[in-house]
Amino acid sequence: MARAAVKTVYACTECGQSSPKWLGQCPACRKWNTLQEEVAVPEPRAGGRVHPAGFGSARPLPLSEVEAGEAARTRTGIGELDRVLGGGLVPGQLILLGGDPGIGKSTLLLAALDQLCRAFGDRPVLYVSGEESARQVKLRADRLGVAAGSLRVFAETDAVKVLHAAEQLKPAVLAVDSIQTQYLPELASAPGTVSQIREVTARLMAFAKTSETATFLVGHVTKDGAIAGPRVLEHMVDTVLYFEGGGAHPYRVLRSHKNRFGSASEIGVFEMKARGLQEVPNPSALFLAERPEDAPGSAVTAALNGSRTVLVEVQALVAPTGFGTPRRTALGLDSNRVALLAAVLEKKVGLEILGCDLFVNVAGGLTLDDPAADLACIAALASSFRERSIPQRTLVLGEVGLAGEVRAVSQAESRLAEAARLGFDRVLLPAANARHAELPAGLEAVAVTTVDEALERLF
Structure with a gap:
């Protein structure tokens, strides 16, 4: 035949x-x-696809008849991870954790599962490893000091066997490392393809919702930094977490890009040490620990990430260009935003800066998308251009418009409180904020309305 x-x-x-x-x-x-x-994957017959029982309702219901309540959260025992998750794990939550190879995804996950074993007591926690053998997982667990008796390890890539083991074991938490290694035998395509990732995630989502099992999925990333696989993968899960940092930086930033059960702008800061990732409860002190004294081109601002305020150093270097076209390099800030602020400096202040090479960096590898860092970037550029340093204990805060005005920023009081806690005694802030904000003891406020006025008061 x-x-x-x-x-x-x-x-x-x-x-x-x-x-x-x-x-x-x-x-x-x-x-x-x-x-x-x-x-090609054949389309399922009518009625052949399994839908999560209880995930929907048999008939449309009036909104007033829908029963809803605050979901009970379980803390992972890792404060920074709980912060990013919104306070802990929600039953049935599906979490996608992505990041560069070797950044610490499996390390963090194994440490969290160890803490969760203590939180759930006798209930088992299942860790599925599709990339490492059980022996390799054991070696990492010994290095991290993980010794929970209720943690079960299953080295398997067949998603059918994984789901069968999960249904038999009924774990409190399920972790799959990684989703790209799992496959369904009935699909002829290879593991990691679009159809495999989509179908495996759909079945894991059905299991998580019907059994109310919190499920972690570890995802590979492409060379562009996005999670490998179809974009629909990020739409299917409840929470998407990205690890940032790595390379020469000893600390990592865990950022929430999507969260149906909490804020989508929270960050958690970790430091990589010999015994794994360690929490950094005070990231502001960490980012400012190596700031040089009386160095031109350095300004400190307070950036808001979810409910956390972090003080970071914005560095700038203005140098004569050696080519016909000046260079614009920005690390941690949007390069288009830096070019816009440089144009404001030249047009509204009179600094002939557009003909120079401009290099801007956020110390520590943190990425800022908070407009409150605009004035600090301008101050750092002007400081480097004029070769005049900014006072060491001065905070610079404000959004800058194209007309050269300094606009108010949100949640100014929490930013000022963080600055006072770290010993800052002077802050440049928009006049609109200065009129209403309550200043902490020992902090002097300098209200400014324009960029020209801010630089005059600063230097």
Whole structure:
């Protein structure tokens, strides 16, 4: 009997759209070079796909009849992780954890599972390893000091066996490391393809919701820093966490990009040590620990990340250009925003800075998207250009507009309180904030309305 020909399609790694032939641009999401060849998956028969029981309702209900209550949270025992999650784990929560290779995803997850074993008592916690053997997991656990008796390790890549083991064990928490290694035997495509990731995640989501088991999924990242696989993966889960940092920096930032049960702008700070990741309860002191004294081009601002205020150092270097076109390099800040602020400096203050090379960096590897850092960036650029240092204990705060005005920032009082706690005695802030903010003891406020006035008061 002749074997049926294998049918292949080209699936988009961003949105999951399939095409019978290769295209340079995906017709659905308009991304370039995202279509990859894989074996076509036959459509399920009517009624063949399993829907999570209890995940929906049998009939439409009036909103007033829907029963709802605050979900009980379970703390992981790691304060920084609990902060990013919104206070702890919610029953049935599906969490996707991504980051560069070797940044500490498995290390953090294993330490959290060890703490959760103590929180749940006799209930087991299941850790599924698709990339390492049980012996390798044991070696890492010994290095981290993980010795929970209720932690079960299962080295398996067959998602059917993983789900069967989870249904038999009924764990309090399930962790799958990583989702790209899991596959369903009935699908002919290889592990890590769009169809495999989508189907495996759908079944894990059904298990998590029906059994109310909090589930962690570890995801690989591409060279662009995005989680590998279809973009729909991030839409299916409840929470998306990214690890940032690595390389030469000893500390890592865990950032929430999506959270249905908490703030989507929280960060947690960890430091990599010999015994794994250690929490950093006071990241402001860490980021300012190596700040040079009386060095031009350095300014400190207070950035808001969710409910946390962090003091960070914005560094700038203005140098004569050696080429026809001046360079603009920004690390931790939007390069377009830096170019805009440099134009404001030249047009509104009169500093001839646009013809120079501009290099701006946020010390510590932190990424800032808070507009309150605008005035600190301008102050650092002017300080480097004029070769005049900013006083060591002065905080610079404010958003800058194209007209050269200094605009008010949100939650000014929490920023000022953090500055006073770390010993700052003077703050440049917008006049609109100075009129209403309650200053902590020992902190002097200098109200400014324009960039020109701010630089005059600063130097």
